[in-house]
Amino acid sequence: MVRDLIIILGDQLSLEISSLEKIRKNEDKILMMEVSNEIEYANHHKKKLVLIFSAMRHFADELKKNKFDITYVEFDKSKENFTKELEQQCKKFNPKSIKITHPSEYRVLDEVKKWEKILGIPVTILEDSRFFCKIDEFSDWANSRKELKMELFYQKMRKKYNILIDNDGKPIGGKWNYDIKNRKRLPKNYSKIPNPLVCKPDKITKRVISQLGKKYAKHFGDLEPFWFATTKEDAIKSLEDFIKNRLEFFGPYEDAMKENEKFLYHSVLSIYLNVGLLNPRDVIQKVLQNKDLPIESIEGFVRQILGWREYVRGIYWHYMPKYSQTNFLNAKNKLPDFYWTGKTKMNCMKSCIDQTKQEAYAHHIQRLMITGNFALIAGINPKQVCNWYLSVYADAFEWVELPNTHGMVLYADGGILGSKPYAASGNYINKMSDYCKNCEYDVKIKNGKNACPFNYLYWNFFLKNQERLKKNPRLWTAFSNIKNMSEERKNQIENDSKEFMKTI
Ligand SMILES: Cc1cc2nc3c(=O)[nH]c(=O)nc-3n(C[C@H](O)[C@H](O)[C@H](O)COP(=O)(O)OP(=O)(O)OC[C@H]3O[C@@H](n4cnc5c(N)ncnc54)[C@H](O)[C@@H]3O)c2cc1C
Ligand code: SF4
Structure with missing residues (x-):
């Protein structure tokens, strides 16, 4: 009999995820599921689907290499949603309890909260410790003020984690924010901007491309060429490539746009951060090591991750589910084709x-x-x-x-x-x-x-x-x-x- 059945979702692909912290390798089992409802509830871009499934399969391999007991269900063999697939797996393994790290989306949390009743098995939902700010911590902050200004939240996070703060507790460089230096137009004679790192699809990725290409050909977007990283190792190389080739000018040209320059000096790291291949703490640490680079680039980048990324997550959980229902400007027109x-x-x-x-x-x-x-x-x-x-x-x-x-x-x-x-x-x-x-x-x-x-x-x-x-x-x-x-x-x-x- 399995003691804990640990569920790992497609955006929790990290060995540091809280649900794995206390795992007992001989008694607990990990379950990862690809289910069709998650593919079909939106017209997801084909590259997004390949990224998630390939990264999931690579992560499952890593878990196996680390001698974890894992069951992995591919989408063409699974039930249509997490709950139905889990019911089936619970009949097989009869776990004493289920553990999962807090899902990132309200829709999934809502489903998880029903499991205990449906399955008759205790379910523990653990904090997602990859974020700097806990959900309750943000709510306490939000409840204590009239206006929820990102800038003030960001300053609080900088102080709490001692990031870009000098010995007197003041912001390094004298200012909290170099936004004013982040608005340059790209000059006419700019030098060639190196593209983000291209990772060649390996055997696992090629198989996902072929499976999804057949079944979900009608989904939005071009399936190939697929070049995203799908392992932690390659995601770290992508981060290093950004620091070496684009971080210096990230700040000044953050707001610029140019036809046929798809990436400019941006990091293109959100895809890896959001599925768990990169940890935001590691990303910030690595960026901070580059003390010789302009402060408007370093601070500008830190602000996006420690400020905006954490702030929007806080807003989401503080106001959901009502948040998605409002339409303050009463906008009613149809999205053009x-x-x-x-x-x-x-x-x-x-x-x-x-x-x-x-x-x-x-x-x-x-x-x-x-x-x-x-x-x-x-x-x-x-x-x-x-x-x-x-x-x-x-x-x-x-x-x-x-x-x-x-x-x-x-x-x-x-x-x-x-x-x-x-x-x-x-x-x-x-x-x-x-x-x-x-x-x-x-x-x-x-x-x-x-x-x-x-x-x-x-x-x-x-x-x-x-x-x-x-x-x-x-x-x-x-x-x-x-x-x-x-x-x-x-x-x-x-x-x-x-x-x-x-x-x-
Ligand atoms: C309409 C709209 C929809 C968006 N939808 C998403 C989304 O679904 N997923 C997503 O990750 N971001 C979203 N963003 C925020 C932002 O545009 C992307 O994070 C960013 O473009 C990702 O590219 P990058 O990694 O090159 O970012 P960079 O410009 O290099 O920024 C560095 C990192 O900071 C974080 N970041 C920057 N801005 C934001 C922000 N406003 N909110 C949260 N994190 C931020 C990201 O993790 C990003 O990787 C959205 C923004 C807008 C205006
Ligand atoms: S619609 Fe054409 S003219 Fe107007 S802002 Fe866009 S590119 Fe410029």
Whole structure:
């Protein structure tokens, strides 16, 4: 008889995971399951599915090499969901208890919480110690204040973990935040930027590609070439490659965009962090060793992981399940088909969507200021937008996707996560990228058939949401412009927006 049956989920692929901490190799058993419901509940990018299943299978091999007793169920032999497969396995192994590390998504936690009743076996849910901030710790912090500013949370984490803090308890370099130095446009004569590390698919990955390619050919995105790391060893090499080749300029060009430069100086490490191949503590430690690199790059990178990543997770668990149900701006329009096909005349949108189809990756500013900004100002329904983001990116898990999309991009939470909607016109896109050069629309034209749609949709967004947003002090400039706008101009904006929305 098995004592503990330890369940390891597809984003818990680490020997340091809390459920393995007290494992007794001779008495306990590990169970890993690929189930079809997890594949089919969204139109997941094919590269995302390969990443997760290949990384799971490699991790199972590592466990076997370490002499753990493990059962691994592949998707073509499993029941359709975790609960049904687990019921079957429990009949076989008759465990005394079940252990699992806290699932990262509400949907899965909800399922796990029902196991005890369904199976009649005690279930222990352990804290996920890979994160810097515990779920309850974040809630205590959130309950103790009126506004949940990321910056203050980030400072608290820096102090708690003594990261980039000098001997007097002050931030190294004199400032907590070098955001102001993170907004440079890429210069015309920039040197070639090295791409992220390419990992050749091995036997295990090739088999996953062939299995998924046959059964899930209709899922979004290009299956090949597949180049992601699927083992801890290769993920660490990817981290080292980032530090050596791109970290130096990560800070200054964090907000830049450039057509055909898919990765710029970004790390492309979220895919490995989110499934457990990299531990955020190790990533930060390795980055901090590079003391000779500019502070705006080191601090900028640390802020993303110790600040934003932890903060969005805190928001997710503090507000779920209600968080996903809000629609503060009452946005109701349907997600245009071009989000799936890339068939649009807007060059910025087409480039970001085509890249997403190829790589299951887009960097933060593409997600926020291009595809996200468009969804915001075109009033697309939050559920449909969230479903898209959850499907198309290899790093997309609801705990991190939802607060970013629903909160940061769409302001559907009414300002819990961000203090204002990140709406922007074509002018911003033109300033931070070169997409407009090759676009059929003219970014300099404000109205009419040839005008950049971001220009009139931007003002239409503020006209439509005046009542909901006009008291926000950070939007004072936009609303004072509207106050001085002629009725004729307002009508033009509304008509152009209406006509454009009909075409999509
Ligand atoms: C609409 C939208 C949806 C998003 N969905 C996801 C998602 O599903 N999964 C995901 O991991 N990130 C998501 N993000 C956050 C961010 O865009 C990605 O983490 C980042 O682009 C991943 O690429 P990178 O590893 O090259 O990041 P880098 O730019 O190199 O940043 C370093 C690391 O910091 C972390 N990070 C940076 N920004 C954020 C953020 N806003 N929230 C959480 N972590 C952050 C990531 O772990 C990332 O690997 C989303 C952002 C937006 C605007
Ligand atoms: S002109 Fe407008 S639609 Fe075209 S690339 Fe520029 S911002 Fe995008």
